[in-house]
Amino acid sequence: MTSDLGLRERKKQRTRQAISDAAIQLFLARGYDAVSVADVAAAAEVSKPTLFKYFRSKDELILDRIDDHRAEPAQVVRGRSAGESPLDALHRHQLRLLADRDPVTGISDRPQVIAFQRLLYNTESLANALLAYSIEGVELLRDALVEACGPGPHRVTAGLVANQILITTRRLGLDNWAQVAGGRTTEDLYPEAVAAVNHAYALLRGGVGDYCG
Incomplete structure (x- = not known):
């Protein structure tokens, strides 16, 4: 059986x-x-x-094709090392994805990946579906942050922080993809992408202050 x-x-x-x-x-x-x-x-x-x-x-x-990534940030927060803040864990994870040339970061020069992302981001009729996908990702990350930092007023803050983190990550990925699609090699772009992630997380740390840190 x-x-x-x-x-x-x-x-x-x-x-x-x-x-x-x-x-x-x-x-x-x-x-x-x-x-x-x-x-x-x-x-x-x-x-x-x-x-x-x-x-x-x-x-x-x-x-x-991208569904696994929806819950990934929440999983990173829940699986972070002892003493590591959620933001530090997400920062570390994003750098690892870049090093692995994960397609979600936009640092992939495989023609089919570039074509798929062009289809995904440039198809107007998919806009509402992508919005719903993004909202679900924010809610999953928000809940993980609430678990990490406690209930009460943290829930409102957690939603705002989750939204900022995922918008920032998506913007970085889109910028990388656009440059690779425009002819940049991933090896040429990689150091800039790492610097952009580090800069983005420095801004996030400044914006969210000591939240859950």
Whole structure:
């Protein structure tokens, strides 16, 4: 029985991945607005009802690729070292992502990553979906900060701090991506990106004062 359950789960994962891959390939080739859910289902060789078992909407077909990053800042805060402030932990994590050339930082020169980010950031019809995605990320980080710093009036401050941190991170990533898309190499840009992160967190520290520090 356990073996059968494992087999079914692997089959579901393969189906989900096949749908996701087909969607991204079509979106990159033809543009997000020119591709329908029916087109994706046909390319993945599944029915539309099957597709909707794995993805609730067309937006999810593309946002699924960045979904892991939504909860990541909150996880960093909860998993920080003893005695480390949330802001220091997030700063350290951002530098590690840059060193790893993680696509979320914009420091990736892989053509498919650049094309995906162009699709994500330049598609007007995705604006509301991206806004909802960002709001959920802020709420997750806010809750982690409340856990770290205590309840009460901290909740309002935590929401403001979470919003500033994630807006700053997103702005840095967009700037990096734009430069790489414009022809800069990641090796050339990397030292500037590190300096920008350090500068941004210095500003954040000055702005949030001693909050939870």
